Amino acid sequence: MSHDASNEKLSTRAVTAGRPPRAGDSExxxxxxxxxxxxAGGPIGYGRYGxxxxxxxxxxxxxxxxxxxxxxxxxxxAITAAFxxxxxxxxxxxxxxxxxxxxxxxxxxxxxxxxxxxxVDISNTDEVLAQLPGTDLLWLESPTNPCLDVAxxxxxxxxxxxxxxxxxxxNTFATALTQRPLEMGADVVxxxxxxxxxxxSDVLMGSLSTNSAELFTSLESARKFNGSIAGxxxxxxxxxxxxxxxxxxxxxxxxxxxxxxxLSEHPKVSRxxxxxxVTDSQHERAKKFMATFGAVLSFEVIGSGADADRVCxxxxxxxxxxxxxxxxxxxxxxxxxxxxxxxxxETLIRLSVGCEDVEDLWEDIQRAxxxx
Ligand SMILES: *Cc1c(COP(=O)(O)O)cnc(C)c1O
Numbered sequence: 001m002s003h004d005a006s007n008e009k010l011s012t013r014a015v016t017a018g019r020p021p022r023a024g025d026s027e028x029x030x031x032x033x034x035x036x037x038x039x040a041g042g043p044i045g046y047g048r049y050g051x052x053x054x055x056x057x058x059x060x061x062x063x064x065x066x067x068x069x070x071x072x073x074x075x076x077x078a079i080t081a082a083f084x085x086x087x088x089x090x091x092x093x094x095x096x097x098x099x100x101x102x103x104x105x106x107x108x109x110x111x112x113x114x115x116x117x118x119x120v121d122i123s124n125t126d127e128v129l130a131q132l133p134g135t136d137l138l139w140l141e142s143p144t145n146p147c148l149d150v151a152x153x154x155x156x157x158x159x160x161x162x163x164x165x166x167x168x169x170x171n172t173f174a175t176a177l178t179q180r181p182l183e184m185g186a187d188v189v190x191x192x193x194x195x196x197x198x199x200x201s202d203v204l205m206g207s208l209s210t211n212s213a214e215l216f217t218s219l220e221s222a223r224k225f226n227g228s229i230a231g232x233x234x235x236x237x238x239x240x241x242x243x244x245x246x247x248x249x250x251x252x253x254x255x256x257x258x259x260x261x262x263l264s265e266h267p268k269v270s271r272x273x274x275x276x277x278v279t280d281s282q283h284e285r286a287k288k289f290m291a292t293f294g295a296v297l298s299f300e301v302i303g304s305g306a307d308a309d310r311v312c313x314x315x316x317x318x319x320x321x322x323x324x325x326x327x328x329x330x331x332x333x334x335x336x337x338x339x340x341x342x343x344x345x346e347t348l349i350r351l352s353v354g355c356e357d358v359e360d361l362w363e364d365i366q367r368a369x370x371x372x
Pocket of ligand 1: 193194205
């Protein structure tokens, strides 16, 4: 019986995808292809067009998300390439609160006239549906960074597709282990590989995956000619991280659920946002189509922004730093960044739960909260 990789669990695919073909003494791991150019006559030709390390990492992303994948020098490079496929003046509907880099980019596009941008409450399905007529692209980030709002992905994707609207999903927080937007009908799924997929806070990278040959060609062309390419070593590091992605993510999600529950009962905390909490406003929706609730949660402390900063500075295991998705837990007060949306509360702390023991993390959090 021949082996059908499409039946494998995602955790298996993360380990098996992107290996060189087996033969006597063939390499187990993809090579780090350090070449700016290639001998004439082959399909690649030049180092900005492709190499074997990218291909291996891209196979692994495709094994998780479906479709065909392209890696980029960062998540933002991938997002910029995705927006670059839109005609001048195209209309985009996106969340009014989301990853600050995307909010900044959309604001710049809107001001220059490059794109018409309509920002909506992405968790309000009726509001999103009402904005769809005349839209060229629906950009869905779900759950959102940093407020963990959940968009009704299956319904919004099918409504947009029925209206002939392009749909792209930022799957960074959820990952393929939680939801697979291409299977729901989305045209493009984006990942900041920087986060959970690479998982060790040592590389920046992004990806786009699509089932459309036409979109693949234009996204690949955007990468070739914008030059937003990943370094071969970084691609190798990302692939190395992907090998343990399922293990790490599963552990982190489990701990996040425990910490969210305990934080919601802590006297110094006024609100916890985590779709896995039964009391969370997003829970009923999330449990319909999300297989996990992710490993990022946000909570508001009772007090001032300075109090929240003190909490972040007072941990000994958790590092006070931006970013997320690594084996090491990180937290920060999001409003310390001037580009963060003013609707994000001043005292909101985003916690990325890593792979440390959950009881050690809880002790660290309690110690930090005791300083206010
Ligand atoms: C980090 C992040 C990005 C941007 O990715 P980079 O790799 O930092 O460029 C995009 N979307 C979300 C949800 C993110 O968390």
